[in-house]
Amino acid sequence: MRITAVIMAGGRGERFWPKSRNNFPKQFLSLTDDGETMIQKTVARLSELVNTEDIYIVTNKNYYELVRDQLPELPDGNIILEPASRNTAPCIGLAATVIKKRCGDAVMLVLPSDHLIRFNRMFIDTLKTAVSVAEKGSSLTTIGITPTYPETGYGYIHFDGEDGCQAGVYKVRRFVEKPNIELAKEYVNSGEYLWNSGMFIWKISSIEANLRKYLPDMTSGMERIYDSVDTDRFTETVEKEFPLFRSESIDFGVMEKASDVYTIPGNFGWDDVGSWLALERINKTNEYGNMVRGDVISINTKNTIVQGNKKLIATVGVEDLVIVDTDDALLICSKDSTQDVKKVIENLKICNRNELV
Amino acid sequence: MRITAVIMAGGRGERFWPKSRNNFPKQFLSLTDDGETMIQKTVARLSELVNTEDIYIVTNKNYYELVRDQLPELPDGNIILEPASRNTAPCIGLAATVIKKRCGDAVMLVLPSDHLIRFNRMFIDTLKTAVSVAEKGSSLTTIGITPTYPETGYGYIHFDGEDGCQAGVYKVRRFVEKPNIELAKEYVNSGEYLWNSGMFIWKISSIEANLRKYLPDMTSGMERIYDSVDTDRFTETVEKEFPLFRSESIDFGVMEKASDVYTIPGNFGWDDVGSWLALERINKTNEYGNMVRGDVISINTKNTIVQGNKKLIATVGVEDLVIVDTDDALLICSKDSTQDVKKVIENLKICNRNELV
Numbered sequence: 001m002r003i004t005a006v007i008m009a010g011g012r013g014e015r016f017w018p019k020s021r022n023n024f025p026k027q028f029l030s031l032t033d034d035g036e037t038m039i040q041k042t043v044a045r046l047s048e049l050v051n052t053e054d055i056y057i058v059t060n061k062n063y064y065e066l067v068r069d070q071l072p073e074l075p076d077g078n079i080i081l082e083p084a085s086r087n088t089a090p091c092i093g094l095a096a097t098v099i100k101k102r103c104g105d106a107v108m109l110v111l112p113s114d115h116l117i118r119f120n121r122m123f124i125d126t127l128k129t130a131v132s133v134a135e136k137g138s139s140l141t142t143i144g145i146t147p148t149y150p151e152t153g154y155g156y157i158h159f160d161g162e163d164g165c166q167a168g169v170y171k172v173r174r175f176v177e178k179p180n181i182e183l184a185k186e187y188v189n190s191g192e193y194l195w196n197s198g199m200f201i202w203k204i205s206s207i208e209a210n211l212r213k214y215l216p217d218m219t220s221g222m223e224r225i226y227d228s229v230d231t232d233r234f235t236e237t238v239e240k241e242f243p244l245f246r247s248e249s250i251d252f253g254v255m256e257k258a259s260d261v262y263t264i265p266g267n268f269g270w271d272d273v274g275s276w277l278a279l280e281r282i283n284k285t286n287e288y289g290n291m292v293r294g295d296v297i298s299i300n301t302k303n304t305i306v307q308g309n310k311k312l313i314a315t316v317g318v319e320d321l322v323i324v325d326t327d328d329a330l331l332i333c334s335k336d337s338t339q340d341v342k343k344v345i346e347n348l349k350i351c352n353r354n355e356l357v
Numbered sequence: 358m359r360i361t362a363v364i365m366a367g368g369r370g371e372r373f374w375p376k377s378r379n380n381f382p383k384q385f386l387s388l389t390d391d392g393e394t395m396i397q398k399t400v401a402r403l404s405e406l407v408n409t410e411d412i413y414i415v416t417n418k419n420y421y422e423l424v425r426d427q428l429p430e431l432p433d434g435n436i437i438l439e440p441a442s443r444n445t446a447p448c449i450g451l452a453a454t455v456i457k458k459r460c461g462d463a464v465m466l467v468l469p470s471d472h473l474i475r476f477n478r479m480f481i482d483t484l485k486t487a488v489s490v491a492e493k494g495s496s497l498t499t500i501g502i503t504p505t506y507p508e509t510g511y512g513y514i515h516f517d518g519e520d521g522c523q524a525g526v527y528k529v530r531r532f533v534e535k536p537n538i539e540l541a542k543e544y545v546n547s548g549e550y551l552w553n554s555g556m557f558i559w560k561i562s563s564i565e566a567n568l569r570k571y572l573p574d575m576t577s578g579m580e581r582i583y584d585s586v587d588t589d590r591f592t593e594t595v596e597k598e599f600p601l602f603r604s605e606s607i608d609f610g611v612m613e614k615a616s617d618v619y620t621i622p623g624n625f626g627w628d629d630v631g632s633w634l635a636l637e638r639i640n641k642t643n644e645y646g647n648m649v650r651g652d653v654i655s656i657n658t659k660n661t662i663v664q665g666n667k668k669l670i671a672t673v674g675v676e677d678l679v680i681v682d683t684d685d686a687l688l689i690c691s692k693d694s695t696q697d698v699k700k701v702i703e704n705l706k707i708c709n710r711n712e713l714v
Binding site: 313337343344348 | 375654656657668669670671672673674675678680682683684685686687688689690691693694695697698700701704705710713
């Protein structure tokens with residue numbers, strides 16, 4: 001069966017401010033030493049499994065130019081633009097509708113655009129297993145990440161180790177929201193929970209049936225969109241119908257409720273690159289533990305992340321800082337305060353300084 | 358007797374890098390909230406005692422334009438340009454020579470260009486006392502600063518509290534170099550030592566006699582310069598003679614050796630503004646102890662000095678930092694490491710990046 005991939009690239013993450021902005025979110029940033037952007041890496045790592053003409057990007061219409069610039073190899077018709085943000089369920093429904101019109105039934109991989117995967121061989125092997133499961137029936141499969149510590153910033157997948165459709169593929173009991181630290185420890189120690197990576201694999205027909213069943217409000221709108229795909233009414237129809245869909249995540253709108261849901265534990269060096277702190281995990285650090293990019297002179301500087309821009313940055317006698325320079329804004333943040341960067345953004349919004357948000 | 362003032366403005370202090378540069382030293386920076394530069398403040402505070410046409414600036418020839426721009430009210434002939442750096446003795450000798458040609462004998466105040474004085478009334482009163490002492494005889498007087506703590510970064514003046522030419526004017530026993538902390542404590546506790554502020558008051562005839570006596574090498578060169586003052590040969594003569602003078606400070610070249618030397622303790626809120634740390638002493642800080650200039654958003658930031666430039670600076674969860682942004686260089690330094698900024702400058706010199714020094 002034809003394998004298609006849908007990369008969800010509509011996010012507006014604020015955690016990489018001041019490099020990420022409303023008009024330039026994280027998935028379009030280069031955060032690794034190789035210079036590739038997150039979305040470029042996401043597309044590149046699929047090359048062994050999915051043909052370029054079967055890779056779709058769903059993104060906010062404001063990001064069309066960014067996608068076009070960064071992924072010139074993709075057919076223009078594979079860039080699906082959301083006229084409004086409605087979370088992942090309408091996003092996935094829209095992509096499934098387009099693919100159904102073009103391919104009939106097919107396998108559909110759904111992938112975030114802004115994560116990092118270290119071991120691509122194992123990633124592809126995991127996806128191949130998931131594809132074989134999807135082809136066999138009408139199940140929905142999600143990739144879970146084997147947790148390595150009690151992270152409180154992710155959702156978890158509770159799975160049943162005794163019940164699966166084949167070796168290494170387990171029945172999902174339930175999806176659970178971000179836990180507190182005590183619960184997170186319980187989850188990790190139980191051996192029954194995986195991190196929810198937001199990667200899904202199913203047939204178009206499987207997800208379509210589940211969307212009709214659990215989000216029936218979307219059905220007639222999606223049918224009108226289906227009729228317009230690859231006609232000159234498509235954009236107009238999406239702009240009319242899509243904003244009417246209720247904002248809903250696929251996890252809680254469908255996966256929680258569906259009966260035939262499996263998870264495959266992934267061990268392929270997944271990193272959600274969730275904040276500036278990730279840069280020292282995913283890039284080389286020097287002998288003093290500094291992760292430095294750009295024109296930087298460091299004197300007695302330790303465990304510091306410096307993302308330079310055009311000017312010289314001199315750091316003297318500092319440690320555990322995150323320093324990010326851009327053309328119009330500079331962030332100097334202690335490593336244990338990266339969560340508070342959002343307060344800067346709130347302040348900017350309150351002051352109507354939207355050009356900096 | 359006519360009162361003249363010589364402001365020594367040839368210094369190239371590196372301690373305000375990256376704002377201060379070889380081609381833009383500290384005395385030309387504005388470091389206080391009122392926007393006036395250090396040298397502008399130095400000139401302004403003399404207005405009650407010295408006529409504008411009797412105020413002279415001695416500076417490196419590279420700084421002519423800076424002086425001209427910042428002090429447009431000064432006669433052009435009062436800007437005396439050193440073709441080379443030869444420390445304070447030749448600098449003072451050159452200025453004395455020019456003033457002698459123009460005024461005959463006169464009182465000469467010698468003042469640094471980059472210090473701050475909080476109580477101008479008391480400063481002027483101290484100078485008036487010094488002027489009266491200078492007029493009376495052939496003594497050399499220096500202003501000492503009553504020390505408030507055992508500073509190891511200043512030279513000290515050992516004075517004789519029992520021996521003076523009038524109340525509040527004491528005989529100098531000796532000048533001592535920067536002490537270690539133990540000695541500094543002894544000095545401060547003894548009540549017999551003052552900080553050496555580098556401010557001097559004498560008659561032209563008094564300093565001239567002492568220069569002839571203790572630095573006789575300079576005499577013939579200074580006489581040739583004297584002959585050229587206010588002729589079209591002046592610049593040429595200074596460029597020929599001045600570099601031949603031996604580099605020598607007035608403290609050790611003359612004051613140490615001269616017999617008729619007095620000091621007047623000053624209590625006028627003197628601050629040498631010796632490093633970025635001074636900014637929080639001399640400017641307002643907010644309720645969190647931050648001294649902030651420019652476009653700055655501070656979240657959980659304490660006791661931090663931020664000298665912004667053109668872009669927004671956001672500080673999050675940091676304390677005890679010095680942050681200085683300029684067009685081509687950014688400094689992020691812990692407060693206890695400001696002495697190490699010179700290591701950055703050394704690094705720049707080694708790498709031949711002289712445009713940043």
